[in-house]
Amino acid sequence: xxxxHITNARLIDPENGTDTLGSLTxxxxxxxxxxxxxxxxxxxxxTQVIDARGKCLAPGIVDIGVKVCEPGERHKESYRSAxxxxxxxxxTTMATRPDTLPAIDTPEVLEFTRRRANEAAPVHxxxxxxxxxxxxxREMTEIxxxxxxxxxxxxxxxxxxxxxxxxxxALTYARAMGALVIAHPQxxxxxxxAAATSGKFASLYGLPAVSPMAERMGLDRDIALLEMTxxxxxxxxxxxxxxxxxxxxxxxxxLDITAGTSIHHLTLNELDVAGYRTFFKxxxxxxxxxxRQAIIEAVRTGLIDIISSMHTPQDEESKRLPFExxxxxxxxxETLLPAALRLYHAGALDLPTLFRAxxxxxxxxxxxxxxxxxxxxxxxxxxxxxxxxxxxxxAKLLSKxxxxxxxxxxxxxxxxxxxxxxxxxxxxx
Amino acid sequence: xxxxxDHLLGIEHLSPGDITTLLDLxxxxxxxxxxxxxxxxxxxxxxxxNMFFETSTRTQASFELAGKRLGADVMSMSMQASSIKKGxxxxxxxxxxxxxxxxxxxxxxxxxxxxxxxxxxVNCAVINAGDGRHEHPTQALLDALTIRRAxxxxxxxxxxxxxxxxxxxxxxxxxxxxxxxxxxxxxxxPPTLMPAGIGEFGVEVYENMQEGLKGVDxxxxxxxxxxxxxGGFIPSEREYYHRYGLDxxxxxxxxxxxxxxxxxxxxxxxxxxxxLADDINRSVIREQVEMGVxxxxxxxxxxxxxxxxxxxxxxxxx
Numbered sequence: 001x002x003x004x005h006i007t008n009a010r011l012i013d014p015e016n017g018t019d020t021l022g023s024l025t026x027x028x029x030x031x032x033x034x035x036x037x038x039x040x041x042x043x044x045x046x047t048q049v050i051d052a053r054g055k056c057l058a059p060g061i062v063d064i065g066v067k068v069c070e071p072g073e074r075h076k077e078s079y080r081s082a083x084x085x086x087x088x089x090x091x092t093t094m095a096t097r098p099d100t101l102p103a104i105d106t107p108e109v110l111e112f113t114r115r116r117a118n119e120a121a122p123v124h125x126x127x128x129x130x131x132x133x134x135x136x137x138r139e140m141t142e143i144x145x146x147x148x149x150x151x152x153x154x155x156x157x158x159x160x161x162x163x164x165x166x167x168x169x170a171l172t173y174a175r176a177m178g179a180l181v182i183a184h185p186q187x188x189x190x191x192x193x194a195a196a197t198s199g200k201f202a203s204l205y206g207l208p209a210v211s212p213m214a215e216r217m218g219l220d221r222d223i224a225l226l227e228m229t230x231x232x233x234x235x236x237x238x239x240x241x242x243x244x245x246x247x248x249x250x251x252x253x254x255l256d257i258t259a260g261t262s263i264h265h266l267t268l269n270e271l272d273v274a275g276y277r278t279f280f281k282x283x284x285x286x287x288x289x290x291x292r293q294a295i296i297e298a299v300r301t302g303l304i305d306i307i308s309s310m311h312t313p314q315d316e317e318s319k320r321l322p323f324e325x326x327x328x329x330x331x332x333x334e335t336l337l338p339a340a341l342r343l344y345h346a347g348a349l350d351l352p353t354l355f356r357a358x359x360x361x362x363x364x365x366x367x368x369x370x371x372x373x374x375x376x377x378x379x380x381x382x383x384x385x386x387x388x389x390x391x392x393x394x395a396k397l398l399s400k401x402x403x404x405x406x407x408x409x410x411x412x413x414x415x416x417x418x419x420x421x422x423x424x425x426x427x428x429x
Numbered sequence: 430x431x432x433x434x435d436h437l438l439g440i441e442h443l444s445p446g447d448i449t450t451l452l453d454l455x456x457x458x459x460x461x462x463x464x465x466x467x468x469x470x471x472x473x474x475x476x477x478x479n480m481f482f483e484t485s486t487r488t489q490a491s492f493e494l495a496g497k498r499l500g501a502d503v504m505s506m507s508m509q510a511s512s513i514k515k516g517x518x519x520x521x522x523x524x525x526x527x528x529x530x531x532x533x534x535x536x537x538x539x540x541x542x543x544x545x546x547x548x549x550x551v552n553c554a555v556i557n558a559g560d561g562r563h564e565h566p567t568q569a570l571l572d573a574l575t576i577r578r579a580x581x582x583x584x585x586x587x588x589x590x591x592x593x594x595x596x597x598x599x600x601x602x603x604x605x606x607x608x609x610x611x612x613x614x615x616x617x618x619p620p621t622l623m624p625a626g627i628g629e630f631g632v633e634v635y636e637n638m639q640e641g642l643k644g645v646d647x648x649x650x651x652x653x654x655x656x657x658x659x660g661g662f663i664p665s666e667r668e669y670y671h672r673y674g675l676d677x678x679x680x681x682x683x684x685x686x687x688x689x690x691x692x693x694x695x696x697x698x699x700x701x702x703x704x705l706a707d708d709i710n711r712s713v714i715r716e717q718v719e720m721g722v723x724x725x726x727x728x729x730x731x732x733x734x735x736x737x738x739x740x741x742x743x744x745x746x747x
Contacts (some may be wrong), residue, residue: 201627204441206541206563206598209625276542320520322540324561 001323003044004026004422006383009052013373014059014356025055029421034373044199049103052383055416058355060092060123060372060380061336062362064153064182064260065236066311067329068094068125070116071109072101078399079113082333083121085398087426089334090382090415091309093124095366098135099157105130105141105329107149115148122425123418124380126152126366129176131170131181133396138163140170140401143177152366155182155236158283158328160218162188164225171231182234185218185243186210186284195324196285201270211410212240212287219243223250223257232256234365238304239265239287241294258365259293260306263332267339268292268405278319280405282310296348299357307357309336313401331399335406341386341413379422388414432731435739436548436555439564440605450607452574452583455720455727459574462498462723471730472501475532479505481558482538487718488558488568492535495725501533501644519543520550527551532736533729536560541598554732556725562598568692569602571724573610574618575717576647579688584611589641589683589743592651592700593662594672597626599692600651604630617641618673621662638673642682650675650691653700666699676702680711688713 007023011034011036025043030311043049063086069076086094096113098104104113110127117125129151133139136159143154159185161167161353174181194210196202202209221233223246226233238247238259250257262282270286274385280286287295312329319326332339340358343349363371370378394407431449434442442583443451477496481489488507496503508522517525519538526534527550534555536544541561548555559565575630577583586608594600594616607614614632616623627634642648654668663669675689689705689712697703706712 198625200629203595203624203626203630204601206561206601211625317518318547320518320536322519322543322561323545324540324542399617 002422003032003047004050004419005043005047006050006052008038008054009057009383010047010054012058012351012355014352014360015372015374017216017352019351021054024373025417026319026381026422029379031373031375031377031379034375050383050417052303055383055385056351057381057383058351059359059373060382060418061090061358062093062095062308062366062368062371063309063311063333063336064095064362064366065308066094066333067097067099067313069100069313070113076315077399079117079120079125080267081265081398082123082311083117083123084110085333086121086123087333087418087420088398088415090337090384090418091123091333092380092382092418092420093126093363093368093370094121094400095126095128095152095362097157097300098128098155099136102215103130103135104128105133107125107142107145110146110149112153123420126150128153128155128182128324130154131156131174132161132166135159137163137166138340140166140173143174143179147177147179153180153182158184160184160186160188162284163188164221168225168229171225171229171233172190175229175231178232180232182236184237185215185235187214187217190214190217191284194285196273197270197287199270200365201273201290205273205276210218210285212242212291214240215240215284216243216246217380220248223255225254226250226257230256234306235259237262237265237284237310238298239284239346240291240294243297244294244303251303252307258361259303260308261299261304262308262310263339264310264405265292265334266299267342268297271403276323277405278321279330279403279407281323281326281330282330296343300349300353305357305361306314307340307354308362309333313399314403317405329403331397331401333399334397335392335404335411337382337384338411338413338417339406342388342411345412379419382415383417384413384415386413388412434732437566437728437732438545438548438555438557438625440566440602441564442607443609445609447683448570448573448610451570451724451727451731452577454652454730455570455574455724456578457721458726459720461598462719467498468500469498470500472499472733473495473669475501475733476530477501477503477533477535477729478526478531479535479558480508480526480537481506482508482536482543483559484509485537485558488537491721492558492725495722495729496533496569498722499726499729501729512735513599519547519686523547527553533732554736556728556732559598561709562596562601564602565598565600567721567725567728568599569606570650571717571720572603572690573606574691574724575690575713576688579703580715580717582647586612586647587645588612588647588649589615589617590643590644590649590651591675591723592640593622594651594655595622597651597656603649604632615641615645619663638679639682642679644681646687648675648680648687648689650689650701652692652694653696670699674698674700674702675705677705679710680705687711690714690717692717693715
């Protein structure tokens, strides 16, 4: 087994909340030693030594909610292209979404995706499965069989299960299995047909819009069902200030609930859509600046646990349409880290806090040992230069789809190397 | 003041100077329209294509007539019946027409922003003839010209816009234009027909029509867009007419010389009393139609001048 020793690194440890210089040794796929100072003595012969020159070494990102378009739309993204993009973006584990064509709702389809993923992707891929068949919100999937086949969590993605009866039964059954359910808190009535967040901006642009209240209503409903069923629940994206008090109360009441948000809702707001730029169309729609600030603060305090890329590849054709008709979603595996570093450079969040939300918390929620800088845990790591400036060129993305809202944006932060199970899976050119 | 725009996509992009330039030229065309010889050759040799993805009678006729009076070769296409139905995308259809080298494209589309999108892809001048609930710039310009001619000015007027503001691109373009020209704007209608965030538009909002109409110089009625209703915005047409339909009794709250406008087509007995609409002392609805042709002639003339400049830069002999 290869041994790799990284010296002179800025160690970002989200578990201890520290950001200190030191060195780290990985061997046999795990972190073998972490030293506060450099201690090159005692290294096994043949150990590869990497001088980090003071750059950052953090646990690799665990990204919940990545869409890989297999099966069905491999021209948009394959396990190979998504895996390479993830490695280049410092993402060492992708929890992939089942909103494919067909949906991943049977053990057979799940096994196919796992096989494809293992062959093609250089990072860990943990497939999620649909909670209801065809994501149609009527009958629950074979949660037990799907778990046996390796489903890490259950979600109908952006489809809200409208029937509370169906959802409560699925939650109850999932609880008995110990399965994690991920939902999209949104009132389906209010949000129907919406392409923007209601307010001055959407009104000026004449776009059908949804009140931010729809998110709170969706969350309130789900929380009530959690009280009823006791299920393990994660809200995929909380993006509005109004939903936060409900989340806080639910956590205080001891419910098994966590919440995520997307990198786009943390770094962009509704005004970015100006000129009907469809690459900024995401679901839920981008929010006001006040909401964005409130969500950043919630990540800082830990009320929002997890930051996800919500990587959603779309081809040019589905975006080159009038805004209302254009598809939602943005690719983000490769921009997640530099976009998150905007919050660091703006002084809003420190690096341990960012990696708590991107690595530690998602790993914990999925029951994974990774996401930490502790001895004995998997050597899934990202080495990056937090300051290196660059201008993003979407043509250079490794994702098959290039629908990023950051095309031409000035960004800071480059991945230098990504390690999965102690092996280098990406090295900056 | 030179008109430095390649397209007319919305009032949002125009300065007060641009608006005045347009209205001045439109005034000349309005006079020409009333004279004997209605023809000029400002657009001679140019091709104008009207692409209407949404049905229209008056706007399409108005653009067609405006183009013909200026000597353009005009073609009107009803896009609902064409290749869009066969699954062709908006951009492909546009590129197909663009390959035939039109000089002016007049576009109406049911989705907000569709005309902006199309304008990015073609090399001719594009005029927005209404996109979704976003903008309808020539309507706002013709309303402005009508007001200017009736009131003698286009600033410091109290103007009420009444009815279905939420679904109306006419309202949006008018709010922007009349605001740019420094008028006081009041919006009157039931709260279900007001767009969200309206408080930040720099307008006054009234739910009571009588109160809102007090002392205004201009009453602009909007069509109740029944075809846009998802259902449930108002309880019934008769209740709407009772509370928000313009009749002589409600108009009495406005200034004695207030004018009544409507972009058409009217729902008589829903948003406006039929007799009032026909009252030549108060209603300028017919004149709005007349000014529509003049404003569209002016807009196309200015865009064509700009087009010719772009095609042959100054100092270069062709």
